[in-house]
Amino acid sequence: MALEQAEATPTTAPWWTSAVVYQVYPRSFADSDGDGVGDLNGITARLDHLRRLGVDVIWLSPVYASPQADNGYDISDYQAIDPAFGTLEDFDRLLAEVHARGMKLVMDLVVNHTSDEHPWFVRSRSSKDDPKRDWYWWRPPRDGFEAGQPGAEPTNWGSFFSGPAWTLDEATGEYYLHLFDVKQPDLNWENPEVRHAVYDMMRWWLDRGVDGFRMDVINLISKDPDLPDGATTGVGGLGDGFPHFGTRPGVHDFLQEMHREVFGGRPGEYLTVGEMPGVTWEQARLFTDPARRELDMVFQFEHVSLDHGPGGKFDPKPLDLRDLKASLGRWQTALGEVGWNSLYWNNHDQPRVVSRFGDDDRYWRESATALATVLHLHRGTPYVYQGEELGMTNAPFAGVHEMRDVESLNHHRLAVAAGADPDEVLRGLRAMGRDNARTPVQWDASPHAGFTTGEPWLAVNPNHTWLNAEAQYDDPDSVFNHYRRLIRLRHDLPVVALGDFRMLLVDHPHVYAYERTLDGTRLLVVANLGGTPQTVGIDRGWSAADVVLANVGAALVSPGRVDLRPWEALVLTR
Template structure:
């Protein structure tokens, strides 16, 4: 296991994200479920990961695919039952895998009983459990805050004759964490799952728990030029100083940590999307030993695949969180798969995929891989009529949404629906994904799947890589270079993020070094020079 002891197993760990509705269908309705996840746990265990992050499976009207919870203690029938979850947990633990579940507590579904009561009047017991505000004198929204999913972050309610805040869909009202009773209630919702034996929580949108109590307007975003419009979504026009990442948040994260301390070995990983402030926010949220164990960042989810991006991003976060811990990922259920983001026309996606995981496994921190990336799956092209993601439907065609990274796992090339289901799946499975099915890759020792297993085993077997210090080495525009050091061992990690071979003069200390077996084929090393093939990498151990 990762880390130096069971209590800190998460340091340097590898987490595998499962998106249940797309992993395995066990009952023939075209939607993945918990029994399906249990049936495929051996595949996950074979990768050599430490833990599984299971995306939401709670009772929900599914307006945002389960990130709109209507009952935190119930499994949605489409995913199964509490007994199915208990069986999943037991089987995972038997395989040596820990289970981390999503906790989506910054907001609920508008179908949650709490919200139904809160909206019924201004004086009911839960009247202040959500963010309610009076309109301006002209009837417009209380301030200029925007929803991440487009448009104002306020929705009018004709019963209370007030607006309620929603950072996401209008059917996802924001919880009011300024109310002490809400804080207590959410702690108990988490305790329910800890008592069932989960090993921790991935805290969705954890910097969104508190809003500015004065409801001050956000200022305009700083931009290079007036015509430099950010993205497709107007959300980027603002500096989000008041609708999230408020000072009060830290004290509540400490309450969550105190709860977890009652259950030794459990962890909390916070999802932080905070633009330019993200490094400082992650540092604050993971420092001191009494906050979150580590934080998950979006900052490697861009489209630029360059040494500069990796060097600057990792440096900023590690500097800001010197007393904390960062979790790195290249893909998840919210972004285009990284093989498609990073590849240019004419690139071999297999080379891109191998290079990407070779970088990820060598970074300091915990790492997370998303289901299907071990197969090198590219982003799926989804027709408008097949879209299910409300975000994509809202901004089509300039933004096609998140369905392209959420298509079902291809298990068997020649089985109906690639072995995912016996029925038509909720999203189509592309032919190019079927060609990369698990059974195809299991039979090919050169396949991406086997390289992932070797890369994760290499990380696990090298303490300097898993938990050692990292220092970046200047190597020009095309080569990413850094060392990982622990005790008396130093490993030099080199990556050619270019389409042509690159020569790099070896430091004298590595003149007699040999390339590690995990290095890319085609590496040439002599006493003065190392040649890296296009999109190649090398790991050199400093001679003792």
């Protein structure tokens, strides 16, 4: 695991401080057999794109056997590849080709829950007396209620995917817990047999050669065994159970045990990152403190919740840049001496950043590259989500019939049934729905963007005729080549990986600026994240600095000031 960051130098720092991770969402990356679904051989065929980009690690979203109720995050066999993606032999070939190109491969670890078709759950629901009954969370109806009655659920918790978090199993007359989809029952981590079965599986993948794990909603694995009700949210009478399952103290014990059992004494340079909804910076310091031996870094959600309105994520509001600076700056400071940050705008659960925080029309290229510049030069490990390096945008869904994501479909069904304006519901889904991130990667201008020769499982964005990888490779000003330069800076300049961080212009509503410093080297990042020109004052010494990166032509730097064109980003060093 990591060394103490306060003592890290360019020669002793963990390898991942200067690394960049690329997330592959296999269903939408590349299809090799024409069935419209991306697969492992498609990924292998496109690895040279990632080598050309310069990334160090590939994070592979789930490719395990699955009924696909939640696009692979509902796993029915942790040690098998879903036939839609290929075979174990295809996986081994992909892994070998990744390693041959000097990159690492990290698997997605989804162990808060399984599929209801996993043999463990099939056994668990077969009888109250089955030895695996206690591998999941089962409870009888609430006192005074008959099974199946409204309000009979053991607690009032709501699911993240809408509706109650409990479903009745008719055969045994008890309810099982599922914080997500009804087909994703939660594992009972309080049972040591569950934990050691998971550790066995993790060791199996490490023995196969993988280089670590991204751990899905890992801070939810420790539940309060008393399962108390949560405060009523007012939505369908459901309650907020998060205080009773989100980042409880027991999760630290579980992760420390996992580290001992899975990574302890094992040679290799592994990466462990935990996705943690609702985690605070105080908690993240504990999770990522190297002395505690839990995780290398966490994914936090604070900055991607700032544009959620009173009605939640599907009620978006405009982003206030000052809120974003306060949030990211707080995490930079908090994890500056102990722990480590992960840096991201996009993933398979978030809408496209150029449509969300940028301008995907007039200033598409400028805003895509400005946002990339601001993110990548923070202290932390950057994550690039597939297509982000091309500036891919949200999709123009004509209606909910064109969407595929279970979260969006559930929300639309329940919200409209409750009397919400269908047009307003659709507006929220278009802006924030997860399908935006899942449209196929746009490789070229051919039909279906070169993703497949068949009919894609989710329609390709029509703008692929001009927004595609082939059009950007040889354009020095393209979004793709700007990402290449950013990644090269992290590899080449120790100040990017390890330098101290200081936020500047904290109250400016349009300009994002900060300094990085290390061993006498200073780096200034200044970006206009808006569509009107801005002039800001800077230290006069920067007027003679070297411009190491710019996204809008020649920089306009004068003694004591910098004039920024719309969506212009500059990186200076001295």
